[in-house]
Amino acid sequence: MVRVRFAPSPTGHLHIGGARTALFNWLYAKHNKGTFILRIEDTDRTRSTEEYIDAIIEGMKWLDLDWDEGPYRQTDRFDVYRRYTEKLLNEGKAYYCYCLPEELEQRRQEALVQGKSPKYDGRCRNLQDPIPGKNPAVRFRMPREGETAVNDLIKGKTVFDNAYLDDLIIMRSDGTPTYNFTVVVDDVDMNITHVIRGDDHLNNTPKQIHIYNALGYEVPLFAHLPMILGADKTRLSKRHGAVSVMAYKEMGYLPDALVNYLVRLGWSYGDQEIFTRDELIQYFSFDKVGKSAAVFNPEKLLWLNSQYIINSSAEELAEMVVPFLSKEKVISEGQTLDKEWLSKAIDTQKERSRTLIELANSLRYYISEDVEYNEKAKIKFLNEKSLPYLIELKDSLVSISDFSALEIEKVFTSIIEKHGIKLGNLAQPVRVAMTGKTESPGIFEVIKIAGKEKTLKRLEKAIKTIEIKP
RNA sequence: GGUCCCAUCGUCUAGAGGCCCAGGACGUGGCCCUCUCAAGGCUAAAACACGGGUUCGACUCCCGUUGGGACCGCCA
Numbered sequence: 001m002v003r004v005r006f007a008p009s010p011t012g013h014l015h016i017g018g019a020r021t022a023l024f025n026w027l028y029a030k031h032n033k034g035t036f037i038l039r040i041e042d043t044d045r046t047r048s049t050e051e052y053i054d055a056i057i058e059g060m061k062w063l064d065l066d067w068d069e070g071p072y073r074q075t076d077r078f079d080v081y082r083r084y085t086e087k088l089l090n091e092g093k094a095y096y097c098y099c100l101p102e103e104l105e106q107r108r109q110e111a112l113v114q115g116k117s118p119k120y121d122g123r124c125r126n127l128q129d130p131i132p133g134k135n136p137a138v139r140f141r142m143p144r145e146g147e148t149a150v151n152d153l154i155k156g157k158t159v160f161d162n163a164y165l166d167d168l169i170i171m172r173s174d175g176t177p178t179y180n181f182t183v184v185v186d187d188v189d190m191n192i193t194h195v196i197r198g199d200d201h202l203n204n205t206p207k208q209i210h211i212y213n214a215l216g217y218e219v220p221l222f223a224h225l226p227m228i229l230g231a232d233k234t235r236l237s238k239r240h241g242a243v244s245v246m247a248y249k250e251m252g253y254l255p256d257a258l259v260n261y262l263v264r265l266g267w268s269y270g271d272q273e274i275f276t277r278d279e280l281i282q283y284f285s286f287d288k289v290g291k292s293a294a295v296f297n298p299e300k301l302l303w304l305n306s307q308y309i310i311n312s313s314a315e316e317l318a319e320m321v322v323p324f325l326s327k328e329k330v331i332s333e334g335q336t337l338d339k340e341w342l343s344k345a346i347d348t349q350k351e352r353s354r355t356l357i358e359l360a361n362s363l364r365y366y367i368s369e370d371v372e373y374n375e376k377a378k379i380k381f382l383n384e385k386s387l388p389y390l391i392e393l394k395d396s397l398v399s400i401s402d403f404s405a406l407e408i409e410k411v412f413t414s415i416i417e418k419h420g421i422k423l424g425n426l427a428q429p430v431r432v433a434m435t436g437k438t439e440s441p442g443i444f445e446v447i448k449i450a451g452k453e454k455t456l457k458r459l460e461k462a463i464k465t466i467e468i469k470p
Numbered sequence: 471g472g473u474c475c476c477a478u479c480g481u482c483u484a485g486a487g488g489c490c491c492a493g494g495a496c497g498u499g500g501c502c503c504u505c506u507c508a509a510g511g512c513u514a515a516a517a518c519a520c521g522g523g524u525u526c527g528a529c530u531c532c533c534g535u536u537g538g539g540a541c542c543g544c545c546a
Binding site: 007008009011041043044046047097099100101104105108111112113114115116117118119137138155158159160161164165166168169171172173174176178179180182183198199200201202203204206224226227229231233234235261264265266267268270271272273290291292293294295296297299300301302303304306310349350351352353412422423424425426427428430431437438439440441442443444 | 471472473474475476477480481482483484493494495496497504505506507508509510538539540541542543544545546
């Protein structure tokens with residue numbers, strides 16, 4: 001039975017890198033009908049906040065990465081860690097260290113300056129008696145000889161020389177446990193079978209393996225995912241732009257598009273680019289995960305998002321776009337729209353909208369009372385030349401009762417045939433009259449969606465605008 | 471500085487020794503479609519980091535060089 005976990009520390013929002021780690025864990029669990037656990041690693045009390053715990057959960061929910069157990073919190077489990085620490089202490093597998101943090105930091109700096117490895121020198125390793133008046137930290141006694149092999153599902157076999165391993169601190173002098181210890185204890189306690197995490201943890205793995213051994217537990221399987229980099233090839237961070245998952249929600253991305261993008265960063269399935277969730281679950285495997293780091297490319301994410309918008313139904317989009325209509329002030333507060341009408345309007349715009357924000361704004365000229373002319377468009381198309389056609393169109397449209405795209409087209413056709421002009425000669429001025437712009441969906445569609453009343457009003461306005469001009 | 475990881479178009483990647491003078495996707499240019507803009511279709515430019523082996527034959531295997539990254543905390 002596969003049991004995996006995503007274990008973020010609540011020191012920030014759920015970011016792109018964390019989301020991908022969560023996603024790969026989730027996919028592996030789903031693929032194997034296993035259990036996906038959410039565990040909050042909040043042992044660093046100075047940096048962890050409740051707000052960030054909520055933010056991470058919110059991000060997971062938005063991406064629809066549901067977990068089967070948890071969220072567990074490490075701060076709820078201090079007694080467990082203490083018990084295990086006692087055990088190691090009693091067995092001589094851990095020892096008290098009385099060195100002060102400042103002393104350690106100083107020694108580390110000195111070692112670095114001298115070009116030596118900034119490793120703990122082990123001076124408290126064989127201390128017999130406690131030093132009174134000092135609160136000690138607890139260090140793990142790491143073996144100094146031999147080698148430790150990590151058989152990674154992605155990276156393959158990596159061998160570490162134990163001589164380079166540090167006697168790491170497993171419990172701070174204030175009695176709180178540290179990361180490298182709590183992960184092991186929790187992964188043991190929660191029966192985790194596969195540890196799937198970023199490859200920034202690969203170097204920690206041999207140390208953790210020794211802790212498993214000392215505790216007398218079986219070592220789980222490891223899968224270390226390559227990092228996500230920014231355009232400058234350094235680890236993705238705030239300075240590369242938006243990295244928080246929720247920022248993408250606000251920018252009008254669909255969660256499925258982000259998931260699809262993230263999964264293709266380091267994973268592939270032949271030439272396929274777009275996957276449903278079910279396909280992802282079905283196809284996922286570690287042997288298709290690449291070993292090298294990947295650069296985050298917002299352009300491709302944007303393209304994927306446009307594809308997801310195109311492939312979504314107008315009804316689904318109508319649901320999603322409403323918050324953006326308010327935020328972009330396309331509708332006023334409290335204003336509601338007819339669902340059926342909105343869906344039809346969206347159908348005309350979805351293939352030219354890459355985000356929900358763009359979609360919301362594209363609906364503006366259908367919804368608002370008035371349009372604002374683009375200056376260049378106005379000069380080019382709303383002039384003496386188009387005036388008679390606009391007047392004729394308006395007069396013709398007044399009389400038709402069936403305001404369908406087909407009927408509207410008939411009106412256009414009869415006018416252009418009568419005058420021997422091209423459709424563009426009429427359509428472009430009308431487009432400017434209707435939308436204020438030179439680009440829009442098909443003009444018959446635009447007129448139909450806007451409706452008779454708005455259409456006549458806008459044509460009148462355009463005519464007046466031309467007539468007033470000297 | 472040490473340890474570890476990685477290396478195919480600008481970017482994401484396919485490629486498990488002959489299928490590859492390297493395929494797909496984003497982006498970029500061109501053409502088609504067309505009432506405009508998109509979408510869609512077609513098309514072009516664009517890569518196996520370098521050097522040694524192994525082999526009849528290397529993008530694929532081995533070694534080295536170079537380059538990049540991560541980690542070396544009483545952070546996770």
